[in-house]
Amino acid sequence: MATTSHTALVGKLVLVVVAMFGFGFALVPLYDVFCDITGINGKTNETAATVYAGEVEESRTVTVEFITRTHTGMPWEFRAQTHRVKVHPGELNTVEFYVRNPASKGMVAQAIPSVTPGQAALFLNKTECFCFNSQPLNAGAEALMPMRFYVDPQIPDDIHFFTVQYTLFDVTGGNDGDKKTNPFLTSFVEN
């Protein structure tokens, strides 16, 4: 008699344990979705945004700063051609980034953007970006990579300045298809 009631309760408790183990992994996509909606960790859109058709707000100016870095062990030269640009919300702008592969073999790079303050990330709309795809470069080759963007006029009035940082990672390990991919994230699978 006692054994049966134990079994039922133990069953429920084991279910809680299994569910919480699952929840630990569910936090991964939840985190991504949460950050996507709120933009709080500075992640920007990963596919091209549609071009803005509304009116450009000439009365406001937002300064956008671009900084670059390469991840540990990544030998490429990587810099922004324009360090700082003043834009009007809604206006389409193009900036270029210079890369050079000094290595003696061809390599593939992936740039990951991050916006500070994070709240601005939601209002940075990129219609074209080298960060949407991984970028192959032959040994010794150099290139100018464009990024076209506009600042959403919805951007809060108190944000006058934000910084976009690109970090360049070495993803030479494989082509687009079998890049190191987080099975719970679709971020780069789409590319």
Place this chain on the structure above:
Amino acid sequence: MSKATDIVSPDHAAADHDDHHDHHIPKGLMRWVLTTNHKDIGTLYLWFAFIMFLTGGAMAMVIRAELFQPGLQIVDPNFFNQMTTVHGLIMVFGAVMPAFTGLANWLVPMMIGAPDMALPRMNNWSFWILPFAFSILLASLFLEGGGPAFGWTFYAPLSTTYSGDSTALFVFSVHIMGISSIMGAINVIVTIFNMRAPGMTWMKMPLFVWTWLITAFLLIAVMPVLAGAVTMVLTDKFFGTSFFDAAGGGDPVMFQHIFWFFGHPEVYIMILPAFGIISQIVPTFARKPLFGYASMVYATASIALLSFIVWAHHMFTTGMPVAAEMFFMFATMLISVPTGVKVFNWVATMWRGSMTFEIPMMFALAFIVLFTIGGLSGLMLAITPVDFQYHDTYFVVAHFHYVLVTGAVFSIMAAVYYWLPKWTGRMFDITLAKWHFWCSLISVNLLFFPMHFVGLAGMPRRIPDYALQFADFNKWISIGGFAFGLSQLIFLWVMIKACRKQGEPVSSQVWEGAEGLEWEIPSPAPYHSFETPPVVK
């Protein structure tokens, strides 16, 4: 709270009963390997925790020896990092948690009038996998490249990109510790739900039982999340996933969110049973019933619930939006309300009581004062702008050692001294115990209090060297550390004497003001108690 007035078998009959069963207790090593008796398993847990406490303590001695003076003199920085990491892991998972589980094994069945834990065979397993977990962890220190050196919090990418091959051993040992804790927690919940004596209603349960029940729910809720986090570290490091690697679409900050979602409830796992212990001891020696029993139960439950929404106060400096920092700051401060209720109730219990100061009471009083100091430095750390200065300094080290050493560890010592005569049937060596108490009390404050000052002055934690202006304080901290370490050898001596059955025999009540079912069975507690449930009125 509860008093069994109608125990079915009188004391001497129970003792005869005990003799009868003694013939069936296997002798020698196999008794301990095969045992399913809650008292045997409780003893195993407690001795295991004590050995781990001394092991982790020895590592702390290495840390303090290196920090005795500025510069690098005794160990190289990589080994220093291994010492801080493994010291933390051992003290959390090897000393404090198994000690509480051991106390739960010994006391929960006796307090609720049950003959044993609900799942005795699983109980045996949940203890016996622990030595393997810690053997794996300790063995990793002797491998080429050394053991884990990334801090007990194993932040990515330290544990993924920059760690050695021993990370796999670390992950497996944490898995085993987690499984052990989860099995222990399930056992406690099932025992309390299904095996209470007739009349032992929820609101008659002793507070130690209540706090352990709530702790057990915290354990089954968050230990699986920890298992998930270490699994992600394992696959990131060895199997090419990118949970925490930005290059592959992951996020290292997410590691901290997942870890602290486990980590914050974990700190309450290590303090709620302590609250229960103090709530048992203070009424005994104040000779008054606990003030505000119901509010204690609700306060414990509130702390447990709030513990799930404060995790990011460990991450104020990761660049969260202001709104999130405000939320986590206020939610954290909110926890001081139920905690304050507890401290207030303990003081109110003592108010105008007939207080005496036996060893368990002295530890309990030290707990109340020193834990409150740790709580107040916690409140300081909760203030976001202030945390930007305190983050990763010795102030944090001072804070969590006040709540974990003079909090959790002192409560465990109080509990051991309080119930030891019930377990062995004899009074421990009071003179030695007094030496243990006063040496520990003085040295522990010399050890941890100056850490507040060096922390506020900017000394970073987890660094084997420091700037010259911290030299004097660190010398004193190290002296306090060595003294506190040596003081625990007095504790060991008291325990060995007690286990050898030296000392005066005690009555079944042991302490004059003690109330509760465990004080109504003979001392020493018979191998099998409450085979016929008592009736609680």
